[in-house]
Amino acid sequence: MTNKTLIQISNELSAGQYSSREITQDIIAGIKTHDHQFNSFITVSEELALEQADAADARRAAGHADLLTGVPFAHKDLFCTQGLRTTCASKMLEDFIPPYESTVGQRLLATGAVCVGKTNMDEFAMGSSNENSYFGAVKNPWDLNAVPGGSSGGSAAAVAAGLVPAATGTDTGGSIRQPASFCNLTGIKPTYGRVSRFGIVAYASSLDQAGPMCTTAEDAAVMLNAMAGFDPQDSTSVQQDAPDFTADLNQPLAGLKVGLPKEFFGSGLDPQVADCIMAAVKQIEALGAQIVDISLPNLELSIPAYYVIAPSEASSNLSRFDGVRYGYRCDQPEDLMDLYCRTRAEGFGKEVKRRIMVGTYALSEGYYDAYYVKAQRIRRLIKDDFARALAQVDVIMGPVAPTPAFDLGSNTKDPVAMYLEDIYTLSANMAGIPAMSTPAGFVNGRPVGLHIMGNYFAEAKLLNIAHQYQQVTDWHLQTPTSNTEKGA
Amino acid sequence: MALENADIENIAVLARLQVPATETSDYADSISSILALVDQMQQVDTHGVEPLSNPHDATQRLRADEVTCDNQREAFMAIAPATEEGLYLVPKVID
DSSP: OOSOOHHHHHHHHHTTSSOHHHHHHHHHHHHHHHGGGTOOEEEEOHHHHHHHHHHHHHHHHTTOOOTTTTOEEEEETTBOBTTBOOOTTSGGGTTOOOSSOOHHHHHHHHTTOEEEEEEOOSGGGOOSSSOOOTTOOOOBTTBTTBOOOSSSHHHHHHHHTTSOSEEEEEOSSSTTHHHHHHHTOEEEEOOTTSBOOTTBOOSOTTTOOEEEEESSHHHHHHHHHHHBSOOTTSTTSOSSOOOOTTTTTTOOOTTOEEEEEGGGGSTTSOHHHHHHHHHHHHHHHHTTOEEEEEOOTTGGGHHHHHHHHHHHHHHHHGGGOSSSSSSOOOSSOSSHHHHHHHHHHHHSOHHHHHHHHHHHHHHSTTTHIIIIIHHHHHHHHHHHHHHHHHHHOSEEEEESSSSSOOBTTSSSSOHHHHHHTTTTTHHHHHHTOOEEEEEEEEETTEEEEEEEEESTTOHHHHHHHHHHHHHHOOGGGOOOGGGGGGOO | OOOOHHHHHHHHHHTTOOOOHHHHHHHHHHHHHHHHHHGGGGGSOOTTOOOOSSTTOOOOOOOOSOOOSOOOHHHHHTTSSSEETTEEOOSOOOO
């Protein structure tokens, strides 16, 4: 019963082919049998999931089923789930059981969707390979020697392996799109403020945004319908109603203006990835789109500016982990300072500590203007670049990452080399515009995603383009060969 | 900007992180290389460019000063490492 799309499961539940309890049991059995290969789950919530499935079956029997009622999904393990441990892949939160549910989680539960568990990730969402997890690295179902991408690597691997039809992710600098690209998924980072951040453990609050990771654009639109919308509990939530993201999926692409920024096709791009992207662009052109060369001149500055803003905000956000109110506490603290310093030293992993220190330094007396404020000025230049480009074209396309998934262990020694991998994704977070990845081919058996970026609140347009592209291609329907041992 | 071990020790105090002496130079090296990357920003003239802190240039939305939920002290304190009679326990601060 695996490798089904969300819509397929929804239809089969409506047709009475099986109950939510049955599909939930199957999915949990699949995770238990196969996930040892991928390490994509940190927690499987069998008991809670079956309660939710039974409630969904009762709701369906009463005639009140929605599209997602009874459909299983997984949460990235930084969405607070009431009564279910939420670790952020950190020793700091290894035993943390949230007393409340994130807004996204509440919305999904309200539709009757069934949360089967919590997926692995880079600790506190800091990483591009899912190798920074206290619970071990995640392996890419397409090639067990490759990383799944990060930080939503567990969500990506779980969906790619067919263990769940959909998962939530978060994207602060590419953490939905890059793993979606590396694992052959459709993943969308909505406009900043479109999806509530309430109850999502914060990394960099001015950049963080949650979104779905699925097989198809249609599934992503259905998930986003459930996730998006104004939330008074998030002070940066945008005060406007979310549209029906499935409404425009079937719009033709005739007359669409697509911009190709020359900075996305420079010397750092793997030529074989470039070939995949250009072939995809040609197909979109054949669907009636017009291709226009554009420029985003400040793209390269997104790396240095991001690696000031994100660590600065992280150092502030993560100051809450002090060993007093919740989370890990060191043994036998000598005094209050020792309690703080040892709790944090023992509770956080190396990359998290590195980013906290970079952020602390950037915000410290005498350096604030030279680092944080400077980075915010550059952030304005990047936003202005997109404003100019999107006055000229409807959407922007390019690669999601310079290469396909890289080998496990190949970038772990040098943090700067890892940061450079984020070159094409960071700028959408800096500007706050929506952006997505849709499957567009393979290089040596490893997937390549097409990056589609649009104007503020244009998620429906991006999903429309991805859906139309998916009607004439079958990249998104391919499943990993490393997965064949498991059967359907 | 290259950081010395003493800089790391200072940052570690500000960040409330204990850094063992054996790891100090490791952090000095990796954070120095991150700062070298970050220093590319300094070549750009941003004179007259307003800093952008929210992508929509939005300001903080305020709500009415009304009670919107009940006190959940017990639920929140139940997950603390050490509590007693409604108080969080920490090592003695004042003699």
